[in-house]
Amino acid sequence: MFYHALEIDDGKCIGCSRCMKICPTEAIRIRNGKATIMEDRCIDCGKCHAACPADSIYIKQDDFEKVHEFPHSVALVPAVFLGQFPDDIRVSRIYAALKDLGFRHVFEVESAVDVYVDVKHRYARENQDKEPLISSFCPAIVRLIQIKYPSLVDNIIPVKAPLDISAMYVLKTLTEQRQVPREEIGLFYVTPCAAKIAAVKAPVGEKRSIIDGVINMDSLYNKVYRKIKEQGKGYSYQALSTPQLSADAILSTLTNGERRICLAKRSYAIDGIENVMDFLDKLENDEVEGVEFLELRACDQSCAGALLSSENRFLCGERMYARARKAAERERNGEVARAREMEAYKDFLVENASVEPVQPRSMLTLDKDLAKAYQKLEKINKLKSYLPQVDCGMCGAPTCESFATDVVCKQMGMTRCIFYQRHLERLNDITRQECLAAMNSVWGNDPIGDANPPEVK
Amino acid sequence: MHQEYTVVEGDFVNAGTASSSVKKTLKQLGVNPQIIKRVVVALYEAEVNAIAHAYGGKVLVDIEADKINMVVADKGPGIPDIALAMQEGYSTARPEVRDMGFGAGMGLPNMQKNVDKLNVTSEVGVGTTVEMEVNFV
Numbered sequence A: 001m002f003y004h005a006l007e008i009d010d011g012k013c014i015g016c017s018r019c020m021k022i023c024p025t026e027a028i029r030i031r032n033g034k035a036t037i038m039e040d041r042c043i044d045c046g047k048c049h050a051a052c053p054a055d056s057i058y059i060k061q062d063d064f065e066k067v068h069e070f071p072h073s074v075a076l077v078p079a080v081f082l083g084q085f086p087d088d089i090r091v092s093r094i095y096a097a098l099k100d101l102g103f104r105h106v107f108e109v110e111s112a113v114d115v116y117v118d119v120k121h122r123y124a125r126e127n128q129d130k131e132p133l134i135s136s137f138c139p140a141i142v143r144l145i146q147i148k149y150p151s152l153v154d155n156i157i158p159v160k161a162p163l164d165i166s167a168m169y170v171l172k173t174l175t176e177q178r179q180v181p182r183e184e185i186g187l188f189y190v191t192p193c194a195a196k197i198a199a200v201k202a203p204v205g206e207k208r209s210i211i212d213g214v215i216n217m218d219s220l221y222n223k224v225y226r227k228i229k230e231q232g233k234g235y236s237y238q239a240l241s242t243p244q245l246s247a248d249a250i251l252s253t254l255t256n257g258e259r260r261i262c263l264a265k266r267s268y269a270i271d272g273i274e275n276v277m278d279f280l281d282k283l284e285n286d287e288v289e290g291v292e293f294l295e296l297r298a299c300d301q302s303c304a305g306a307l308l309s310s311e312n313r314f315l316c317g318e319r320m321y322a323r324a325r326k327a328a329e330r331e332r333n334g335e336v337a338r339a340r341e342m343e344a345y346k347d348f349l350v351e352n353a354s355v356e357p358v359q360p361r362s363m364l365t366l367d368k369d370l371a372k373a374y375q376k377l378e379k380i381n382k383l384k385s386y387l388p389q390v391d392c393g394m395c396g397a398p399t400c401e402s403f404a405t406d407v408v409c410k411q412m413g414m415t416r417c418i419f420y421q422r423h424l425e426r427l428n429d430i431t432r433q434e435c436l437a438a439m440n441s442v443w444g445n446d447p448i449g450d451a452n453p454p455e456v457k
Numbered sequence B: 001m002h003q004e005y006t007v008v009e010g011d012f013v014n015a016g017t018a019s020s021s022v023k024k025t026l027k028q029l030g031v032n033p034q035i036i037k038r039v040v041v042a043l044y045e046a047e048v049n050a051i052a053h054a055y056g057g058k059v060l061v062d063i064e065a066d067k068i069n070m071v072v073a074d075k076g077p078g079i080p081d082i083a084l085a086m087q088e089g090y091s092t093a094r095p096e097v098r099d100m101g102f103g104a105g106m107g108l109p110n111m112q113k114n115v116d117k118l119n120v121t122s123e124v125g126v127g128t129t130v131e132m133e134v135n136f137v
């Protein structure tokens, strides 16, 4: 139904519930001692992945061997990828390693940022009535708005991400300029996060993506780094042509990257999903006026702090800044013609960069039928008055409120609440066996095991 | 479904408590987002007025399956001329309130625009009651 890149490995999950407590959309429950993700609520932000102490939440990727299936395999890499590497490793070296790993072409996705920005500006000019316009750059944010802030979906700028524009461009140049048949071309996106994978596998506002495979940035980093170490210092390599991203393009994936070049009189750049939710709550109430543009990113420090970044977010960010400063210097000195590369296909790209408007899919709505939703809400409110409101999580839901909602909407038993159990015990309305069964349905059979209890005075 | 909230004079920090909570309830019910927006905007304006112009008060919300009824009742100076107060741009907001971004004289007109029924009653020296109703369909 909804594609998700995040999955839980039951074999590794220890049922500790850290992920459940941190999930910003309350999408995780504990059942039989394991965490489970509710598909319709998950936005692939990856907070759970970062919080898991057992490394049990993984991000699905395509088999790397697939790269060898195409004579013209293309690595579409984000600028943060280069930001992963220590300063003493040259870019040409990284590219050579990618080539040795089986990629015939390497292309930085931010090459399309100039086209992307152009399309955004055009849209902004024609849609002032939809202000504040919200960037669709971060796919986790788009999904967050769909499920939690449905009234704001029309504010999202319906434009493809730089990745998709780059993919279109690469296809066009290979098929038209170099006459390579489409089936010989494999487009592989090196992703810094789970949300981008979900966006590729199940794009919002598009039928399907033209990307053939997804590779996780952390695993590719390991492969490239190992290759470079293997080859040693004196290794002579034939470099692919290295990229000439504009300073704007390099900075675009960092916080303020879009905002600093937007044309709005008043705009905000907000990173970190909690911060974004705080702001959207206000925005939805019409409490913030006169805002024209919003750059919202799920990760702290935007893509430099992405889930699959192996490098510290600040170190990675500063490397990108250093690179951008050099690029800006070259631009000032007139050493590079900016963004000429895509010029030939610019009209085609601009024309094909729009997507359908984003549709809401509210997770909060209790029932499609308002009268039924009303009845459910009444029941939930009633149940809530029996619950302690301590949000202990022992029932396997993150809050008393979400538990009450589960009880009503999924017809679960109330006895999973330990406070309610005690209440029933006092009334002699529940047996010890029933209590245990309820606990086991959440935490699995005897989570403590057979260990002899320690002596406690 | 009945909800009650207290608003405190001068407590701009917590302005919007009632409207935020009502918003959540209406989302759970699956009320059309545009209608939710109208409810939230109107209730927020009424809340702010009780905070800015009066000495605080109570918000009483009743939600049914097809409509919401909201009453914001305050103890305060009252409104001597309601018709005048309803005019766009009319405001007696003190300078410190204006400094906080309020006082454009658009609150009451905004309520009028966003709700299906509005009833303002007031007694000078006693207080003001704003009653609003919005239909869900």
Ligand SMILES: Nc1ncnc2c1ncn2[C@@H]1O[C@H](COP(=O)(O)OP(=O)(O)OP(=O)(O)O)[C@@H](O)[C@H]1O
Binding pocket: B045, B049, B050, B052, B053, B054, B074, B076, B077, B078, B079, B085, B086, B090, B091, B092, B093, B101, B102, B103, B104, B105, B106, B107, B108, B109, B128
């Ligand atoms: N609850 C109230 N108690 C006393 N006077 C009020 C109350 N509500 C409104 N008024 C009077 O009516 C005037 C107009 O109210 P209205 O909400 O339209 O504008 P405002 O509050 O002055 O500015 P804005 O709402 O645009 O920030 C106020 O300036 C005030 O004199």
Ligand SMILES: [Mg+2]
Binding pocket: B045, B048, B049, B103, B106, B107, B108
């Ligand atoms: Mg007002």
